[in-house]
Amino acid sequence: MTEAATTPRTGKRVLLAKPRGYCAGVDRAVQTVEEALKLYGAPIYVRKQIVHNKHVVQTLEAQGAIFVEENEEVPEGATVIFSAHGVAPEVYEQARERSLRAIDATCPLVTKVHQEARRFAAEDYDILLIGHEGHEEVVGTAGEAPAHIQLVDGPDGVDKISVRDPNKVVWLSQTTLSVDETLETVARLKQRLPLLQSPPSDDICYATSNRQHVVKEIAPDCDVVIVVGSRNSSNSVRLVEVALDAGARAGHLVDFAHEIDDAWLADARTVGVTSGASVPDELVQQVLARLAERGFTDVDEITTANERLTFSLPQELKRDMKAAARG
Ligand code: SF4
Numbered sequence: 493m494t495e496a497a498t499t500p501r502t503g504k505r506v507l508l509a510k511p512r513g514y515c516a517g518v519d520r521a522v523q524t525v526e527e528a529l530k531l532y533g534a535p536i537y538v539r540k541q542i543v544h545n546k547h548v549v550q551t552l553e554a555q556g557a558i559f560v561e562e563n564e565e566v567p568e569g570a571t572v573i574f575s576a577h578g579v580a581p582e583v584y585e586q587a588r589e590r591s592l593r594a595i596d597a598t599c600p601l602v603t604k605v606h607q608e609a610r611r612f613a614a615e616d617y618d619i620l621l622i623g624h625e626g627h628e629e630v631v632g633t634a635g636e637a638p639a640h641i642q643l644v645d646g647p648d649g650v651d652k653i654s655v656r657d658p659n660k661v662v663w664l665s666q667t668t669l670s671v672d673e674t675l676e677t678v679a680r681l682k683q684r685l686p687l688l689q690s691p692p693s694d695d696i697c698y699a700t701s702n703r704q705h706v707v708k709e710i711a712p713d714c715d716v717v718i719v720v721g722s723r724n725s726s727n728s729v730r731l732v733e734v735a736l737d738a739g740a741r742a743g744h745l746v747d748f749a750h751e752i753d754d755a756w757l758a759d760a761r762t763v764g765v766t767s768g769a770s771v772p773d774e775l776v777q778q779v780l781a782r783l784a785e786r787g788f789t790d791v792d793e794i795t796t797a798n799e800r801l802t803f804s805l806p807q808e809l810k811r812d813m814k815a816a817a818r819g
Contacts, residue, residue: 504787513772515769516799522542609633620644629666708734727770744756
């Protein structure tokens with residue numbers, strides 16, 4: 493029985509999920525932009541949203557970051573940071589051609605999937621990449637070995653794939669997928685390809701699975717689950733789906749506290765609150781404050797894991813920071 497289930501259902505209460513919010517990769521990416529602004533001065537160009545969160549992007553813009561879609565929008569010789577989602581090798585090449593000072597804020601756990609893709613492609617495997625079509629991370633990973641990689645966009649994508657040799661096929665995945673849906677996709681792939689190999693270690697990252705796990709714990713006790721996160725944040729959108737699948741009677745994604753509709757709370761006694769991996773906790777605190785104003789003052793934090801992982805800043809930035817410190 494969960495801690496949530498043992499709490500008497502008197503009054504209005506909030507079940508606050510932990511872990512929630514910033515993961516190690518997002519923290520590192522945001523710090524990379526902040527440190528680069530301090531070191532080189534504004535403007536600093538960032539290719540794509542550094543992480544998929546409106547508030548984070550707006551805050552960094554106010555500090556002097558300029559977000560662009562492609563390298564060609566960056567003036568020659570300027571500094572560009574690549575986002576946490578990773579980029580295809582051709583993006584580094586374009587940066588070199590434009591003499592850009594490129595800083596790579598790709599999450600090391602995404603880089604790990606890139607390395608797997610390169611390794612299996614070098615061994616001439618067909619690679620089935622489970623992920624969402626068009627998502628930046630998938631575009632970046634697929635760019636490592638386009639001739640070897642096919643995208644499988646969920647269980648319904650399984651029938652579309654065709655492989656050269658069914659004895660030499662491996663699946664990899666985007667880091668921010670639904671754990672359960674991915675297992676379903678893999679099971680369907682294995683029905684077609686019994687010798688399908690699995691990645692050497694989980695591609696769905698610790699932060700994604702931990703956030704989904706705690707939401708599954710609280711959801712059955714919740715009348716509504718509010719997930720703080722942006723619509724283009726894959727892991728945030730997945731949290732709403734996981735909450736609903738796990739028994740929450742309703743689930744909503746909001747960027748900011750003021751987006752909470754009072755109608756969602758009208759008949760609710762228990763509200764679950766969590767946030768995606770790209771969301772600073774101040775936004776969650778604002779949601780809690782709004783809920784408290786509406787009578788949800790009793791907050792139980794439900795913890796299913798403690799996260800201690802941190803990643804160091806990109807080498808190229810650390811090198812310049814050290815040089816600057818030496819004067
Ligand atoms: S969600 Fe996972 S893969 Fe993405 S930045 Fe965070 S730790 Fe890295």
